[in-house]
Amino acid sequence: xxxxxxxxxxxxxxxxxxxxxxxxxxxxxxxxxxxxxxxxxxxxxxxxxxxxxxxxxxxxxxxxxxxxxxxxxxxxxxxxxxxxxxxxxxxxxxxxxxxxxxxxxxxxxxxxxxxxxxxxxxxxxxxxxxxxxxxxxxxxxxxxxxxxxxxxxxxxxxxxxxxxxxxxxxxxxxxxxxxxxxxxxxxxxxxxxxxxxxxxxxxxxxxxxxxxxxxxxxxxxxxxxxxxxxxxxxxxxxxxxxxxxxxxxxxxxxxxxxxxxxxxxxxxxxxxxxxxxxxxxxxxxxxxxxxxxxxxxxxxxxxxxxxxxxxxxxxxxxxxxxxxxxxxxxxxxxxxxxxxxxxxxxxxxxxxxxxxxxxxxxxxxxxxxxxxxxxxxxxxxxxxxxxxxxxxxxxxxxxxxxxxxxxxxxxxxxxxxxxxxxxxxxxxxxxxxxxxxxxxxxxxxxxxxxxxxxxxxxxxxxxxxxxx
Numbered sequence: 117x118x119x120x121x122x123x124x125x126x127x128x129x130x131x132x133x134x135x136x137x138x139x140x141x142x143x144x145x146x147x148x149x150x151x152x153x154x155x156x157x158x159x160x161x162x163x164x165x166x167x168x169x170x171x172x173x174x175x176x177x178x179x180x181x182x183x184x185x186x187x188x189x190x191x192x193x194x195x196x197x198x199x200x201x202x203x204x205x206x207x208x209x210x211x212x213x214x215x216x217x218x219x220x221x222x223x224x225x226x227x228x229x230x231x232x233x234x235x236x237x238x239x240x241x242x243x244x245x246x247x248x249x250x251x252x253x254x255x256x257x258x259x260x261x262x263x264x265x266x267x268x269x270x271x272x273x274x275x276x277x278x279x280x281x282x283x284x285x286x287x288x289x290x291x292x293x294x295x296x297x298x299x300x301x302x303x304x305x306x307x308x309x310x311x312x313x314x315x316x317x318x319x320x321x322x323x324x325x326x327x328x329x330x331x332x333x334x335x336x337x338x339x340x341x342x343x344x345x346x347x348x349x350x351x352x353x354x355x356x357x358x359x360x361x362x363x364x365x366x367x368x369x370x371x372x373x374x375x376x377x378x379x380x381x382x383x384x385x386x387x388x389x390x391x392x393x394x395x396x397x398x399x400x401x402x403x404x405x406x407x408x409x410x411x412x413x414x415x416x417x418x419x420x421x422x423x424x425x426x427x428x429x430x431x432x433x434x435x436x437x438x439x440x441x442x443x444x445x446x447x448x449x450x451x452x453x454x455x456x457x458x459x460x461x462x463x464x465x466x467x468x469x470x471x472x473x474x475x476x477x478x479x480x481x482x483x484x485x486x487x488x489x490x491x492x493x494x495x496x497x498x499x500x501x502x503x504x505x506x507x508x509x510x511x512x513x514x515x516x517x518x519x520x521x522x523x524x525x526x527x528x529x530x531x532x533x534x535x536x537x538x539x540x541x542x543x544x545x546x547x548x549x550x551x552x553x554x555x556x557x558x559x560x561x562x563x564x565x566x567x568x569x570x571x572x573x574x575x576x577x578x579x580x581x582x583x584x
Contacts, residue, residue: 147538189578194416217265227251237338246473248316253418253444256449265554285555289554291520300533300540316473337502346436347435360407361407386482404430412425426440439493461483
């Protein structure tokens with residue numbers, strides 16, 4: 117009897133601790149406004165690198181822990197291309213830096229690697245195209261400021277990379293923050309279901325275009341994205357070998373593993389992954405059988421982690437290509453705390469579902485025989501990033517506004533949009549502050565990129581520069 121009562125008491129205590137405190141929107145707006153006395157909005161403009169223990173190469177090398185050593189030179193080679201490429205590959209370095217900047221203490225489900233190339237088009241389960249965040253390797257509950265600061269800085273760095281003036285690059289960063297602030301306030305007025313159902317789909321994107329020329333360009337981009345489906349991707353990745361389909365080796369980017377137990381390990385991983393799917397999606401997955409698997413090097417920041425593609429076919433030989441991507445601990449973890457998910461793949465999947473407007477039907481996670489965590493999704497599936505090469509100042513500013521809108525919706529899903537909005541206010545104080553921060557951090561990124569170049573030239577690091 118006593119055991120039962122004790123258990124009931126604990127259950128009640130936990131329930132009371134978990135119960136949300138409901139406050140009106142006006143109360144939360146006022147709470148946010150009061151936070152300005154603690155952290156002024158203009159204080160976000162400053163960027164001063166920590167004087168102690170900031171060796172960018174040491175931080176990058178630490179982030180290579182447990183990566184495949186033979187692939188790390190590819191990562192450095194890709195980061196060498198430009199300061200913007202460096203920024204993309206150095207999420208760990210910027211997480212270290214952002215942790216030293218002011219924040220209000222309000223947390224959201226943060227992307228963790230929120231730069232402009234991690235936004236793009238992809239297909240919903242209903243086969244509609246949406247523009248949304250599409251990379252969540254580093255997602256973790258963390259200060260909302262970290263995402264918007266990294267995103268704003270990425271526009272300043274990308275602007276310079278395209279030889280835009282500092283004024284034009286700053287304008288893009290400010291446009292991003294302006295859209296974030298204004299749309300977050302709109303989301304704070306919506307009910308939770310309205311926020312959850314909100315999405316930036318193809319029709320809306322085209323409707324938002326300022327003129328016919330832009331409408332046509334957006335339609336063309338959507339048409340190209342629709343071509344990136346498995347039926348079109350498969351012939352470029354596979355060939356017939358002795359009458360059986362096999363992934364084509366393209367070393368060092370795509371290659372088979374020599375380990376004779378590799379395929380057995382992949383089978384075991386897929387079984388573990390299958391258990392994370394809902395019942396109806398297991399039925400769908402079971403329509404396919406695995407025929408081959410290989411390592412595929414992807415991105416910049418992910419290079420060196422264990423990323424595999426798995427080629428599968430239905431009974432009637434319809435292809436399906438899954439990507440199994442190693443899930444390491446988030447780069448935010450040393451500064452924001454550990455995830456409450458033991459499996460890092462589950463951390464990524466749950467963060468993605470919370471931030472995205474719609475997610476891949478095959479999204480799931482697994483733990484390999486050696487104890488490594490993975491998350492699983494379809495390869496590409498209409499996934500397309502917006503091309504940055506040669507982008508004009510007007511185009512960059514316009515795209516910045518779209519990304520700011522998307523990030524506002526993502527943060528509104530998981531965080532307190534009203535309190536953040538109360539802090540941000542209706543004026544442009546915060547927007548302008550982050551415009552200054554973005555340019556200052558662009559300077560920092562250029563300096564850090566130069567340090568990487570010197571480290572490679574001096575032999576401290578080995579880099580493999582691929583042919584473009």
